[in-house]
Amino acid sequence: MDTVVIGLGNPFLADDRAGIVVVEDLERLGLPAHFEILHTVGFELLDKVLDYKRAIIVDACMLGKNVGEILEVSVKDIFTSSSLINSHAMHIGSTLKLGDELYPERMPEEIRIFLIEVENIKEFSQEFTPEVLKAVEEVKRRIKELLVL
Amino acid sequence: MKKIEINPITRLEGHGKIAIFLDDNGNVADAFFQVVEFRGYEKFLQGMPMEEVPRSVSTVCGVCRGVHFTASMKAMDEIFGVEPTPTARKLRELYYMSHYIEDHAVILYALGFPDFVVGPEADPAKRNVVGLIEAVGAETGKLVLNKRRLAVKIFELLGGKPNHPVAALPGGWSKTLSEDERKMVADWIDELIELGHLTLQIFEDVVLKNEGYMKLVTGDMYKVVVNYMGSVDEQGRIAYYDGLQKVIDTEGNEIGTFRGKEYLDFISERTIPWSYLKVPYQKKLGNWDGIKEGKGTNLYAVGPLPRLNVAKGMDTPEAQKHYEKFHNTFGSRPVHFVLAYHWARAIELLSAAERMKELINDPDITGTDNWNKPTSVVGEGVGIIEAPRGTLIHHYVTDEKGIVTNANLIVATTHNNGPINLAIKNAAKHFIKDGKVSEGILNYVEMAFRPYDLCLACATHTVTGKFPLEMEIYDSEGKLYKTMRNF
Numbered sequence: 001m002d003t004v005v006i007g008l009g010n011p012f013l014a015d016d017r018a019g020i021v022v023v024e025d026l027e028r029l030g031l032p033a034h035f036e037i038l039h040t041v042g043f044e045l046l047d048k049v050l051d052y053k054r055a056i057i058v059d060a061c062m063l064g065k066n067v068g069e070i071l072e073v074s075v076k077d078i079f080t081s082s083s084l085i086n087s088h089a090m091h092i093g094s095t096l097k098l099g100d101e102l103y104p105e106r107m108p109e110e111i112r113i114f115l116i117e118v119e120n121i122k123e124f125s126q127e128f129t130p131e132v133l134k135a136v137e138e139v140k141r142r143i144k145e146l147l148v149l
Numbered sequence: 150m151k152k153i154e155i156n157p158i159t160r161l162e163g164h165g166k167i168a169i170f171l172d173d174n175g176n177v178a179d180a181f182f183q184v185v186e187f188r189g190y191e192k193f194l195q196g197m198p199m200e201e202v203p204r205s206v207s208t209v210c211g212v213c214r215g216v217h218f219t220a221s222m223k224a225m226d227e228i229f230g231v232e233p234t235p236t237a238r239k240l241r242e243l244y245y246m247s248h249y250i251e252d253h254a255v256i257l258y259a260l261g262f263p264d265f266v267v268g269p270e271a272d273p274a275k276r277n278v279v280g281l282i283e284a285v286g287a288e289t290g291k292l293v294l295n296k297r298r299l300a301v302k303i304f305e306l307l308g309g310k311p312n313h314p315v316a317a318l319p320g321g322w323s324k325t326l327s328e329d330e331r332k333m334v335a336d337w338i339d340e341l342i343e344l345g346h347l348t349l350q351i352f353e354d355v356v357l358k359n360e361g362y363m364k365l366v367t368g369d370m371y372k373v374v375v376n377y378m379g380s381v382d383e384q385g386r387i388a389y390y391d392g393l394q395k396v397i398d399t400e401g402n403e404i405g406t407f408r409g410k411e412y413l414d415f416i417s418e419r420t421i422p423w424s425y426l427k428v429p430y431q432k433k434l435g436n437w438d439g440i441k442e443g444k445g446t447n448l449y450a451v452g453p454l455p456r457l458n459v460a461k462g463m464d465t466p467e468a469q470k471h472y473e474k475f476h477n478t479f480g481s482r483p484v485h486f487v488l489a490y491h492w493a494r495a496i497e498l499l500s501a502a503e504r505m506k507e508l509i510n511d512p513d514i515t516g517t518d519n520w521n522k523p524t525s526v527v528g529e530g531v532g533i534i535e536a537p538r539g540t541l542i543h544h545y546v547t548d549e550k551g552i553v554t555n556a557n558l559i560v561a562t563t564h565n566n567g568p569i570n571l572a573i574k575n576a577a578k579h580f581i582k583d584g585k586v587s588e589g590i591l592n593y594v595e596m597a598f599r600p601y602d603l604c605l606a607c608a609t610h611t612v613t614g615k616f617p618l619e620m621e622i623y624d625s626e627g628k629l630y631k632t633m634r635n636f
Binding site: 037 | 283
């Protein structure tokens with residue numbers, strides 16, 4: 001497999017599950033990729049992308065966009081600092097940037113990051129906000145298209 | 150009164166804020182660490198079969214996944230009235246020690262070392278893990294990450310599933326080790342021991358040999374005098390997976406020891422008006438007396454430094470040598486210097502690797518008697534472990550079918566709430582004088598609480614590349630006259 005698809009989030013919290021659900025659903029389709037779920041970002045994320053040609057990462061975000069809005073970004077777009085307050089605050093940008101520093105030859109040539117603007121991240125629920133549900137379906141469609149090309 | 154606020158904001162949830170209040174002369178009157186409440190897992194768990202709890206609570210925190218899993222698993226043993234078999238017990242500990250190493254390595258290399266290797270006053274753009282790697286070299290960085298990755302592989306192999314473990318059984322552990330796996334893990338453990346030695350060597354070269362840094366480490370601005378709590382084994386040595394909880398006072402005198410539910414006889418939690426996070430205190434030392442340090446306080450700290458203060462020694466030979474050097478360097482016990490947490494953490498990293506070596510060479514480790522099946526439900530259980538950040542308590546009550554009816558979780562950051570407030574206040578007092586707020590204040594105050602490695606609400610993936618800190622300074626009339634931020 002040349003591609004890894006990674007979903008990030010908490011599986012119990014309503015909209016925070018977005019990345020996880022995308023990956024779980026796509027994996028069931030038997031698409032040509034390796035699928036991973038992570039509940040955190042840190043060195044683990046770096047470990048999961050090494051040696052793949054392409055990495056696709058899906059995560060929920062709250063960046064003040066409209067709920068359900070999908071952002072497709074690159075590492076460059078989201079890297080602003082490697083400063084940390086605690087180990088729980090490692091972020092996608094700094095983690096992947098670290099990979100570029102340490103393992104330039106092992107990092108994917110292509111990294112696509114899908115962010116879904118979410119709303120309800122406090123409720124223990126298996127129900128998405130309607131706009132987020134639509135976005136999850138749309139991100140699944142886009143990734144599926146990427147994988148079957 | 151002037152007010153300074155430092156706001157760390159995480160990605161989706163769980164944020165803390167530091168508010169520093171200045172008096173009319175511009176000196177620090179008080180400082181408060183505010184945090185949102187631990188998320189609603191305690192409520193969420195009610196109605197859940199106890200055997201499902203370890204897998205569920207492992208999602209409390211993506212970083213601390215193994216610790217909540219382990220503490221709840223131990224509580225589950227009690228709920229079902231069973232002890233794990235020797236093989237299960239050792240597999241659990243082996244798995245848990247691998248978690249210690251991967252977690253301690255992150256804290257040290259991503260948080261602790263950058264301040265010293267790159268320098269506390271360096272440009273924040275450089276004072277981080279990327280700057281650290283630029284300073285020590287990519288080869289060393291790769292070496293560290295490659296070795297740490299082996300700890301993660303052991304964690305995943307024994308946990309039974311990538312990232313989040315599933316192997317817990319009441320009285321058992323579902324993943325056994327074949328001889329081939331044992332040999333492979335044994336080789337990896339040798340590399341983890343090397344990682345422990347390397348980490349301590351870096352600390353020696355960068356911090357211990359630097360007079361200026363040692364002045365910082367032993368300075369009053371980073372000194373917090375409180376009581377300490379941690380687990381010890383039967384010989385009084387450090388214990389991580391299981392032990393007797395020991396509490397000592399500010400001068401090292403033993404206050405008492407306890408196990409399991411007896412924690413309720415020792416620990417009380419106080420609600421405070423400025424934060425959702427309670428402040429625990431040692432009630433054997435009297436009633437709530439506020440956030441005060443020094444002799445007579447009933448606040449206490451947990452974590453690597455407290456463990457080295459509480460224990461009479463380490464349980465492995467090489468770590469023991471470093472333990473002795475640690476205490477000889479500081480002279481008097483207990484050690485109250487917050488930055489010494491980093492050194493203690495490095496010693497524990499080596500200790501955990503050495504303990505893994507003992508476990509992997511134990512004949513029981515490849516045993517197949519891995520489950521002492523329960524036959525009844527006792528209905529109440531307390532699991533206490535020493536998590537990398539400090540003592541973690543999981544307390545559950547169930548009905549006669551083992552369905553959770555009540556849950557109480559006390560995490561390390563909660564135990565440390567009082568000391569964290571004091572650490573921030575002491576650092577702020579030192580660096581803010583007569584209303585003069587140095588540009589470096591943000592990092593110096595951060596340095597005061599980074600050693601505790603706060604575990605806030607634990608949804609850990611920020612996407613914007615920022616963990617912003619904002620500090621607002623108000624004059625005595627309440628007007629904002631300066632804002633400082635790291636973004």
